[in-house]
Amino acid sequence: MCGIFGITGRDGDTIQILLKGLTKVEYRGYDSSGICISTPTGLSLKRKEGMLDNLKQNLSGLQEGRSGIAHTRWATHGPPTEMNAHPHCDPQNRVAVVHNGIIENEVQLRQILIESGPEVCFSSDTDSELVAHVLAEELDAECGNEVPTDEQLLAAWRRTLDRLDGSFSLGALVNGRDDVILFARVFSPLILALNEAGYLASDISCLAGMVDKISYIEDGDWGLLHPGRIELYDKDGEAQIREMKKLPWAEEDSELGGWSTFMLKEINEQPAVIRACLHGRLSRDAVRGVKISFKPDLVRIIACGTAFHAGMMARHYIEELSGIPCIVDHAHEFRYGTPSGPKALVLGISQSGETADTLAGLIAAQERGYPTLSIVNVETSTIARQSDAILGIRAGPEIGVASTKAFTGQVLGGLLVALRLGRLANKVHTEDLSNLNNAARRLPNAMERLLASNQLEQGLKRARRLFKGKEHAFYLGRNSSYPIALEGALKLKEISYIHAEGYAGGELKHGPLALIEEGTPVVVVSSDGIIQQKLFGNAREVAARGARVIMIAIEGDQEAAAHADVVIYVPKTHKLLQPLMHNVVCQLLSYHVARDRDCNVDRPRNLAKSVTVE
Incomplete structure (x- = not known):
């Protein structure tokens, strides 16, 4: 939901780079925004209520520095005010934190902090501020008022994370250490990237044009981000190196390109999505790229929002083309329901591949022993990595909050799954595929004529x-x-x-x-x-x-x-x-x-x- 962006190792343009990244990730939340810069004289903070333009017009007094973290907020704890905007600092401004997710033990943490001393005071209604308080407390215990070493940062950061329950991605600055950003990921997505600098983001869109390769860190990962270097540990404290993968989208893919709005642009991109999604997968005599090797007795589809409606279309296709019964569940309800039969296939659908409820539902399905297949747009996402197999819809970045072109890709993905199941059930024949393939080849041109x-x-x-x-x-x-x-x-x-x-x-x-x-x-x-x-x-x-x-x-x-x-x-x-x-x-x-x-x-x-x- 919220958008996080951070950078360490720049010289003189940190604010500009942070604003560029925030602009590309603003669709994840626009109730408020903020930036904190680590400078030689301390942490410099600026926050504003409302959309990002409000922040851009009120940057006076924000100092430049080598490292910074930034945030766009979608309010979950506390109203959308400047007071509740991120980054959040402790009372002594020793640390600053940006957070996406929910700290579930907020009430207990707040009470413990209150009882720790009369000097503790809170400046917001958020759960996120508590992370700054806890980290500052752990730094005091580790090194007093001294500037912490890397080893002391890691020790204090790990103890901080051990005290947090919930789902979160975090980035933090520490006064006196303008060469490092602390990071952590528990369930909520977080991406790291490197060139001569180090980058931290909640979404790949804000990294396009800045780096060539990215690393989707794993659940439970935490550590220190340095210019050009990552020091990363898993949930057990073991040092790890995560694979760097090629950034899947170009910078221009997530820009307006002459259109008045992203929504109108993305509606008009649907013919291209159809061509891309079906390319190499549907022919006159075969369905390719759908990794299903058995005929299930039941298909359970889990999704939310627009993806749920695409799932309803998939159910229609699956039952008509294969004769296999199909149930469509809201992902947030599926995980609490009763198990399916022994030969069920669970199909997840998510544009971002980061939808928390869909991810949790897929994990629950795997724990029950069911194979999982996911239809996603971002093929390097958490859901894609969690699933046994994936089918990418190839829609490119979708920036408009109201999903349009991704729905078309998801529906086509559901159709491809249904055709594959129909072939396994011996109910879809070469003539059927030939007729559908001919129509599918004509569909993009027909849709372009309709749009014009x-x-x-x-x-x-x-x-x-x-x-x-x-x-x-x-x-x-x-x-x-x-x-x-x-x-x-x-x-x-x-x-x-x-x-x-x-x-x-x-x-x-x-x-x-x-x-x-x-x-x-x-x-x-x-x-x-x-x-x-x-x-x-x-x-x-x-x-x-x-x-x-x-x-x-x-x-x-x-x-x-x-x-x-x-x-x-x-x-x-x-x-x-x-x-x-x-x-x-x-x-x-x-x-x-x-x-x-x-x-x-x-x-x-x-x-x-x-x-x-x-």
């Missing part, structure tokens, strides 16, 4: 007018269009702050119909065949009670206009791929409604990218 079409632009213009002054909306779908209805509703509420709910059309009479009133916008995500007729019936039901119906229909559907105030047509494609076309319209509708309401589509309130706390 004047018809889509005019349809969206008419549709968004129906949301003016509205605070509630509904999305309806059935069968494969139901997950798209859920995803469309999620996108609308995420970025426009309109309360929106998605329902299976058959549920309408079981409660939701009571909320329909004059002028309520209802988006119907259509299908074809008998399912389409049932959705037409749903459209008539809500229209009879005053709703304004927006229907997303397939080109050539002449009947749709009779059941809607606005119809937006999408090109027809293979039935397994059709939902991706409908989803593009849902994404753009949410985008334009949010822009009409002057909402920040890239950084919606109260939300952050990559949910790394449970």
Whole structure:
């Protein structure tokens, strides 16, 4: 959630480099931000409430130095104020700490610190500040008021970590040691990198353009980061060397590149994602790159948010193409549920590969003896390394908080898994693959035409007018269009702050119909065949009670206009791929409604990218 960035070994441009890194990681949290620099005269601190621009405009008095740590906050403990912004210092300003995660024994630690002496005082409501107090206390015990040596830093740091319970990634500065940053990782992600300097980050995006290789350190790792050198220990205190891997993305991949917002850029990148995701994996007679070697009796999919909706699409594909029963669980619920049968496959889905609940669910599955496969965007992530096998969606960095192109990649990943299982079950044949492969090759071009079409632009213009002054909306779908209805509703509420709910059309009479009133916008995500007729019936039901119906229909559907105030047509494609076309319209509708309401589509309130706390 929060964004951490640190650097040691620069000369004269530490503040500039920290701000550059924070800008790229701001999507992880933008309630407040701050920087602390280790200077020859002490620790220099500057923090501001609100978005990073507030900090950039208020840097007067912040001194330059060789090392610094920086942070963008997504509030979990205490309101989003300057007082609660990171970095946090102890009362004597001996240490400064940045933290992503949760200190679960906060109450006990706070009480112990209070009882240790009357001079203890707290300046924030956060759990993070306690880490600074504990580290300062341990340094006092180790070396008094003297500047600590590396050995003394390590001893005090290890005792500090032993006193903390929870999940966290940490970076810390110590006054008098402007040549080192202390680091630690417990469950929450942390990345280290080197050139002539040393870098610490919670996300690879802020390292692009600065280094060529990175190291995803392991759970329980801790140590000292020096310019050009890492001193690292595992949870047992044994010295380790972690592999450095090539940075997977270029700097320009995470820049706007002429687009007005990241969300609009990433919506328009979806045709390229389709090409990349399927390249070398789907052909006329084979499915490659999906590492499943047995036919399971059951597939359990675990995910959160948008990835959960992609999981619902995967379930539809798996059951249709392989006949294997499939259950989709919210990851945070799966880990507390009952075990599956002896031949279950657990499939995790996560864009970042760092989603805490999904990671915990996969670990729980492995502890129960189940093989795990994960669909991820970041192939060097914690989930990727934890899983028995992975399928990368190749979407490139996704900066907008509201996921768009990653959903398309995740759906295609689910389709590839389903095709592989269908082959293992002898239910998907060469003719099926050939037909789907032909349609998949045409899909990116068809989506590009849709995105560029004047018809889509005019349809969206008419549709968004129906949301003016509205605070509630509904999305309806059935069968494969139901997950798209859920995803469309999620996108609308995420970025426009309109309360929106998605329902299976058959549920309408079981409660939701009571909320329909004059002028309520209802988006119907259509299908074809008998399912389409049932959705037409749903459209008539809500229209009879005053709703304004927006229907997303397939080109050539002449009947749709009779059941809607606005119809937006999408090109027809293979039935397994059709939902991706409908989803593009849902994404753009949410985008334009949010822009009409002057909402920040890239950084919606109260939300952050990559949910790394449970």
